[in-house]
């Protein structure tokens with residue numbers, strides 16, 4: 001095999017491995033950020049759920065205060081009727097007004113109590129959400145040192161392979177390679193008689209030349225064509 005092509009293939013493989021490992025590292029960082037965000041969102045849901053329970057308790061307490069007030073008024077109306085003190089029709093009106101208000105407050109308290117069940121269930125669910133999100137963050141954090149170690153070790157190996165491949169390439173070829181690398185990977189392969197990178201067709205004669213060990217570049221994008 002042409003040693004230049006061999007070195008080029010090794011350089012391309014090392015560059016792709018480095019890019020893959022760097023992307024993997026970024027993805028991992030992104031995952032950590034997403035998990036932290038999910039945890040914050042879950043905590044916010046819990047805060048809202050707890051606030052809804054507090055609001056429900058306050059509403060129940062307000063209704064109960066109102067209920068007692070109406071009950072007091074009702075008692076005084078009943079007393080007025082029993083003792084025939086004052087205007088009896090006014091006392092009757094007050095009595096029915098009190099009954100209506102009491103019924104209203106009692107219904108409201110019942111509704112709030114029913115609602116409270118749902119509110120309490122929501123708090124329990126939110127607590128579980130926070131617990132799960134916290135666990136996911138912890139797991140990711142715990143696993144990070146090992147991941148980082150594997151990733152960085154693999155990258156160091158690929159970087160050393162890159163250095164070795166570069167030292168095996170003549171300077172001119174290397175300059176061309178580096179110039180091409182500003183637009184992505186500098187080498188590519190042929191798939192279905194076409195350049196994998198730009199899809200320009202590669203003539204059968206050129207493919208035969210490549211197979212026999214000649215270094216060729218794509219007519220479309222200029223990348224080095226390696227046999228796959």
Ligand SMILES: [Zn+2]
Pocket residue numbers: 195196197198199200218219220221222223
């Ligand atoms: Zn091409």
